[in-house]
Every structure is written in structure tokens, then in C-alpha cells.
Amino acid sequence: MAVNLLDFDLDGLTAWCESLGEKRFRAVQLFRWIHQKGAADFDTMSDLAKSLRAKLAGAAEIKALPVISEHVSGDGTIKWLFDVGGGDAVETVYIPEDDRGTLCVSSQAGCAVGCRFCSTGHQGFSRNLSTGEILAQLWFAEHRQHKRQGLAPTERVIDNVVMMGMGEPLQNYAALLPALRVMLDDHAYGLSRRRVTVSTSGVVPMIERLRVDCPVALAVSLHAPDDGLRDELVPINRKYPITELLAACRDYLDAAPRDFIMFEYCMLDGVNDTPDHAQALVQLMRRERVSCKFNLIPFNPFPASGLKRSPNERVKAFAKVLLDAGIVTTIRKTRGDDIDAACGQLAGEVQDRTNARERLASRRVVPIVAAVAPPGVAP
Numbered sequence: 001m002a003v004n005l006l007d008f009d010l011d012g013l014t015a016w017c018e019s020l021g022e023k024r025f026r027a028v029q030l031f032r033w034i035h036q037k038g039a040a041d042f043d044t045m046s047d048l049a050k051s052l053r054a055k056l057a058g059a060a061e062i063k064a065l066p067v068i069s070e071h072v073s074g075d076g077t078i079k080w081l082f083d084v085g086g087g088d089a090v091e092t093v094y095i096p097e098d099d100r101g102t103l104c105v106s107s108q109a110g111c112a113v114g115c116r117f118c119s120t121g122h123q124g125f126s127r128n129l130s131t132g133e134i135l136a137q138l139w140f141a142e143h144r145q146h147k148r149q150g151l152a153p154t155e156r157v158i159d160n161v162v163m164m165g166m167g168e169p170l171q172n173y174a175a176l177l178p179a180l181r182v183m184l185d186d187h188a189y190g191l192s193r194r195r196v197t198v199s200t201s202g203v204v205p206m207i208e209r210l211r212v213d214c215p216v217a218l219a220v221s222l223h224a225p226d227d228g229l230r231d232e233l234v235p236i237n238r239k240y241p242i243t244e245l246l247a248a249c250r251d252y253l254d255a256a257p258r259d260f261i262m263f264e265y266c267m268l269d270g271v272n273d274t275p276d277h278a279q280a281l282v283q284l285m286r287r288e289r290v291s292c293k294f295n296l297i298p299f300n301p302f303p304a305s306g307l308k309r310s311p312n313e314r315v316k317a318f319a320k321v322l323l324d325a326g327i328v329t330t331i332r333k334t335r336g337d338d339i340d341a342a343c344g345q346l347a348g349e350v351q352d353r354t355n356a357r358e359r360l361a362s363r364r365v366v367p368i369v370a371a372v373a374p375p376g377v378a379p
């Protein structure tokens with residue numbers, strides 16, 4: 001069976017080439033052809049020895065993901081649906097902006113965390129993606145758009161990658177880590193550590209491992225100022241409560257490429273969006289002493305959630321409380337709404353193999369009514 005070379009970081013590719021009797025510099029050449037030039041045909045790799053090309057032809061492949069569909073939004077956002085086999089599919093979103101091109105990458109088919117406001121979580125979990133399947137999303141998007149835009153060989157389309165697509169990246173750590181290393185490698189995509197972001201719902205032990213292994217920018221899906229409410233919105237909080245999570249965030253800052261943690265906060269009408277919730281967040285951050293920024297995310301409604309988007313004026317009032325307290329706060333501009341490409345909308349065609357819809361429906365018939373307790377007092 002042919003080896004998919006997208007599954008290797010440079011060290012892995014070097015070791016594999018050495019097993020063929022080839023030196024490291026050949027692995028570097030091959031790595032550049034794959035990631036910098038987007039080559040998938042070994043015969044086009046003109047500076048590789050013919051003997052090596054012959055070995056590669058029989059033992060390896062550069063395996064792209066089949067494209068099921070492509071949708072282009074009126075704002076230029078592009079959503080691709082990729083077939084990962086077994087009836088599963090994942091989505092990848094490209095967001096062009098004036099100062100950057102961002103790619104939102106999936107790490108799993110489905111998600112096991114089951115956040116109440118996320119449509120992917122309502123599908124349940126199917127499987128982890130391989131390193132090659134994670135990187136194939138970047139490989140495809142970079143070189144497809146590079147060709148479309150007619151850019152020079154040294155120009156890049158994507159200079160910002162966010163692991164914010166389908167799945168919890170830190171629950172697929174073994175595949176995520178080599179993928180991050182390829183994104184950062186100067187022989188591949190050469191992305192800055194500040195421009196690669198891993199978003200997590202709060203898998204504390206893996207945050208600690210990432211700090212040691214490959215500290216890129218970190219975004220944490222917080223969505224509530226206290227454990228009582230976060231337990232309902234982000235179920236993993238029952239295992240790793242807020243105090244433990246924020247302690248891991250403080251430690252992470254020692255190695256992080258930024259001097260803050262980005263906290264994502266999905267604004268849910270009547271659930272977590274009142275001035276009292278905002279004040280509780282301020283007190284939480286002061287008490288836990290975490291250097292932070294907040295990104296307030298307008299909720300993208302879907303029928304199974306039973307939730308509604310907070311009115312714009314309430315979102316602005318919430319932001320004002322944080323800003324007045326000296327916390328840098330932004331309100332995310334929604335992109336790709338007309339193609340369901342925005343945060344939490346990455347539904348795809350994933351099979352529900354865990355009966356998540358039934359479990360969620362039975363557990364969440366009653367709407368959440370959140371009470372905000374004073375700092376340090378359990379609700």
C-alpha cells in the first residue's frame with residue numbers, strides 16, 4: 001500500500017526517505033515540491049534523481065481529499081466539503097481579507113464534545129482525521145487559490161490558519177502535532193507561530209502538552225463566566241472546570257507566541273449575554289490573572305439547538321462592560337452566512353454514529369436559565 005507523504009512532517013519524511021537509502025537533502029527537496037509547489041506527480045519533480053522518482057512511484061503518493069462541493073459566498077468566503085470516506089465528510093473554509101488569507105481547518109469528522117451551540121457537536125463523533133487529511137485541506141486550498149489568483153511562485157494565498165473547523169483539535173493530538181509542524185516549517189508553508197491558532201474547548205492536559213511541544217497561538221472556547229452555566233454549554237467543563245482551565249492558560253502564556261489568550265464567547269440570547277454575565281467575566285479574569293482578549297461571536301442559529309442569537313445592541317452593551325474594565329474585546333464579523341460557513345455552522349454530511357441527536361434532545365428539552373453568582377460563590 002502506498003504511503004501518503006502528506007502524513008509526514010519533515011523529520012518523518014526524512015526518516016522515511018532514509019529507509020529508501022536516500023539522504024536528508026532529498027527529503028527536503030521532496031518536502032518543498034509537495035508543500036511549496038503543490039506537486040502531486042513525482043515525474044514533475046525535475047531536480048529529484050530519476051532513481052528516487054522511480055522509488056517514489058512504487059511506494060508513495062500525495063493523496064488529496066476528493067471535493068464533494070464548493071460554495072462561494074457573496075463576500076468571497078469559500079467553503080469546501082471534502083470526502084474522507086466511510087460516508088463521512090469535513091468542511092474547510094477560506095476567508096479572504098484585506099491583510100490576510102485565513103483558512104479554517106477541521107481536525108475530526110464530527111465532534112465528541114457536544115457544545116450546545118455548535119451544529120457539529122449535534123452530529124456526534126465519527127473519527128479523527130489523519131495528519132495527511134488535516135494537511136490536505138491546507139494543501140488543496142493554498143494551491144487551488146494560488147492558481148486561480150495567478151500569483152507568483154513566492155506569493156502565498158494563506159498566511160493564517162485556524163484550527164477552528166469541525167472537531168476538537170486537542171482530542172486528536174497525535175495527528176495535530178505533525179500537521180502544525182508542517183504549517184510552521186520554512187520548507188513548507190512557513191507560517192508564523194502567531195498566525196497558527198489552535199482552538200480548544202478546554203482539554204487541559206493537552207494544552208499543557210502543546211505548550212511544551214509546539215506553542216502556537218491559543219484560542220479557548222469559554223462561553224460562560226461560571227462552572228454552572230459552562231457545564232451546560234460546554235460539557236467538557238465537567239471534567240476540566242474553569243479554574244483548572246485558566247491555570248493551564250496562565251502556564252501556556254510562558255511559551256506562547258502572543259502575550260494573551262484569545263477567549264471565544266458565543267452570544268446566546270437570554271443565556272449568557274446579560275450585563276451581569278459580563279461583570280462576572282471581568283471578575284473572573286481579574287481573580288485568575290490571565291492576560292486575555294475576548295472575541296464575542298454572534299450565534300448562528302440552527303433548529304436543533306433551541307437557542308437564539310443575542311440582539312446586536314445587547315452584544316454591544318456586553319462588549320462595553322469588558323472594554324470599560326480594560327479587557328480588549330472584539331465582535332466577530334460574520335462571514336459566509338449565505339453558505340453556512342460561519343462559526344458553529346460546519347455541519348457537513350457527517351454520519352451520526354453516536355446517537356448524539358437523541359442524547360442531546362433528551363437532555364436539553366428544558367431551556368437553560370442561567371443565574372450569575374457573585375465572584376467566588378457557587379450558583
